[in-house]
Amino acid sequence: MSSPRVQRKKQKAYSRILIVAEQLMRKRGVEEVTVQDITQAADVGHGTFYLHFKSKMDVLIPIAEEHAQTLTALLDDLTRDIEDPAEVVAISIRHLLYAIEKDPLWSWFLFQSGWPSEQLRKGVGDSGRRDIARGMKEGRFITHLQENLEPFLLGAISGVFRNRMTSNTEENTIEECAYYILLVLGIDSHEAAEIANRPLPALPTI
Amino acid sequence: MSSPRVQRKKQKAYSRILIVAEQLMRKRGVEEVTVQDITQAADVGHGTFYLHFKSKMDVLIPIAEEHAQTLTALLDDLTRDIEDPAEVVAISIRHLLYAIEKDPLWSWFLFQSGWPSEQLRKGVGDSGRRDIARGMKEGRFITHLQENLEPFLLGAISGVFRNRMTSNTEENTIEECAYYILLVLGIDSHEAAEIANRPLPALPTI
DNA sequence: ATATTAAATTGACTATAGTCATTTTTGATG
């Protein structure tokens, strides 16, 4: 048992940078913040940044990941007692899209970089995959799980989201997206439309 | 009737840049070529580049567009006599993906930027939309055309493509993608699988 | 031909990303 070192003179540079970067980017917008701004505010050398992050955008990955995990937990909670896997998926997708839209950092990330799938799959993908797998096992989804279902769906979500950002067609974009996804999963067209448009149960706010 | 000016001392800077940029990028790879390289090779001032293109990546847009148009024309030819809209779509999608993969510029563009939809919709989107619209009119596709079908599908294609690039799972990615798209269009799962895996008629090479 | 105007082009300049040899800190050991 090592004695608990109180020594905390300096937080590790990594977390300092992360915290400051998020603050700055939220306040001023991602584009406006330079690496210099970040390192200065975090009171570390310029080079230190690149010790921990490959590039400026890289710093957004852990931030997005954390968000994804929080959201995932909330969604798991919200959908735990829902029987129909199709409804679970529809609810999750819709909340995911609303959440992305609400958060400027996430939004920017997805919009700019088109979703570097490897990274965000952890957060979003895992529980999504689980829900889908369940639906398949229960025979509710006809499509069987294949290599590319996930990239297909994530890409599709990203595409719809981008479109929503560029052309300002509010409409029912998000429900439409959920509807398409249910179709891919093999749900009948009419039923899919109905499920995708059911009232969306609110997420418990944090 | 103005007399035909022979004056051709200098090609317009725009097209010179375009030609040179494509050459260089194909030879050395997109990342490796700097704007300086391009302007130097095109024998124009550095600033001239930005007179015609908003950014370095911008120069790829007209290139990609032209490709898209060529491909589209070939595909239209190839599928003109095919009765079933579902098969037309399956063939087109598969050829599109193979074409993207074969062309390093297109490929890089799609991979990096996640497909700036507005631009490429012109080329790819138009004929795709037409094929889909036909299938709907004929009652072959159950889904009806909506605002977001196109972004959804383009995004999905982009997602699958990216995934194919990162994880080197050759497999039958492309057929799988076509299969999912048929599902979205409302084709029955078994039939979709069958259509997506039919032998792919070769494109006439240019 | 000359003057006049508009459009195209230029390249020096600024700002920022990202690198890397050097220095500082840490913490283990005698």
Next chain:
DNA sequence: CATCAAAAATGACTATAGTCAATTTAATAT
């Protein structure tokens, strides 16, 4: 406490993108 090696941090440096006031070229009118 002094020594040392490994790890972390630094900031001067390089390379490149993108800007813009000044200049050149082209087009038209007189």
